[in-house]
Amino acid sequence: MTELELHGGDELVPARDGELWARLAELDQAAEEFEPRSANTLRSYASDWRAWERYVAEVGIPLEAGTPGAFLGFVIWLGKEGKAPKTIERNLYGAAVSLRERGVPVHPNGPKKAKKAVDALARMLAESGEQRGRGQAPPLTMMQLRAMSKALPDSLKGKRDRAILTVGFGMAARRSELANLLARDVVVTEKGLLVYSRYGKTGARSPAIKKGENEWTCSQRAWVAWAAAADLAPDGPAFMRFNRHKMLGPITGQGIGIAIADAAKAVGLEGITGHSMRAGLATAAREAKHDYKTIAEQGGWAPNSTALHEYLRIVDQWADNATAGIGM
Template structure:
């Protein structure tokens, strides 16, 4: 709470000094209008910043404050030594349970803590930050050499056999229909867990050749892409048929209001079959895991398995990389997309 007050106080002091400079240059009326424009810019920035980004910054700042308390260092001070010590502490014992963070998590917390320090008026040297990151990479390499691997690693990718098993295991209920539609459509537009959670009924259009799905995409810079999902030759795992069957059953069992374009495309359903509202990203992730486990998929899928699966399966089928990127909302030649093409082995068949 004290840190939050300090952040607000620092911002107010900076804004007041800025307004005073404007008043000297342009007069009081112009300074007031410029200040109002700054307030509007702040409001817009707050509105468009994704909730998960804000949550990450807040969580990382709490990690920084725990470190400072443990090391008896001032929170609002940054130095080469404190940043390197922060990295070492995170890898050694930084989690609440006393265990070390995975290097990827430590990297995220380091970057976000630096943002938090700068927001609070603390000068963070680029050289000091670079040295802390070099220390992180060096310590992470030592962990690997010692045989210690942390973090979950990349999620397993979905595949056609898994989709078939999932469809066969879905019960003949509204939940089963929803599960089939969620997984089959999500696979075909390479969904992240937050994307089906954000879809409205009006975002998905049934077209003579399949579905048109308007997906809000991007982690920081949001845009809408329209993914085209055609009918599948295999009717068992056809995403279009699965989605239309699910929506028809939802309206038949729970009323015409669910046909309204402003209602969630994918709804939560409790154990008694009651619709609880729209799904959220966490419920999508849990659903994909539960659905895959019910089907006996050897390694349970996660919320990212559908995204990985589209990239790797399409690549194995000989699809063009640019077409895959456009369908899944990746930047063309994206490194992450190329990393998802798990079985696209350059050495296969050479010898």
């Protein structure tokens, strides 16, 4: 095909510089391959690749083995290591992505067939009653949230943790969303808080959190108390980390999780994680008769999120139960 370029208005003439077209082709290829990834995703892929490296070294196969047999063996190997099915599925997907990025021809049916082995392992574990992994985080109830908030000391760190709990619950925040908030992202209004989360799994969002009815779970009251006590700079982090009650710098997602878990343990609650707040907001909102769309928008869930469907099912299984009204 003859290379063409625009010349003298709209006239098409043969291109004099094929190098320009080659550069354009490179940009097009880069656009096809472009896939922005968060720091968490990159860490996960790195962990998946390390697992793959251990596997191929132990069983004695090439590192660049992208065959169905290699993937199936990977699943079996991970299962023998005691990994949970969800972890194995993530390792499998991450290893396949990493192999492709290294130019390894991955058999198109390799990961798909190996996924069937993951499903088989999950069924086997369910039938035997064996549980692997932490399982799904339990939803944080409003009563539990109130108890955790009330038990926090009236110190600078206590004020911070109360704001983390109430703002995080109200916006159904992921840990990374809270950790990356700037002080100016949290806007106090007459009706409550407007929080601007600049990025997340489903993109930027701006959930509104109404002024609370209870002093211990009111996010507006908690935020105002923390922001004033910490003298936050508008362009600085919304939440800071501490060392012996001294502020050092912006908190991390891990720090958010620790603050939540510590507040839960202080009132005798076990198994509460950062994700418990997302599950808690979803279930509490459903119990208050809010619809799927409203809850999904508040928490930044995708329209067809299986995780959100599962949270709502916890409530719906009792609200509309097949055994109700049948004379049992």
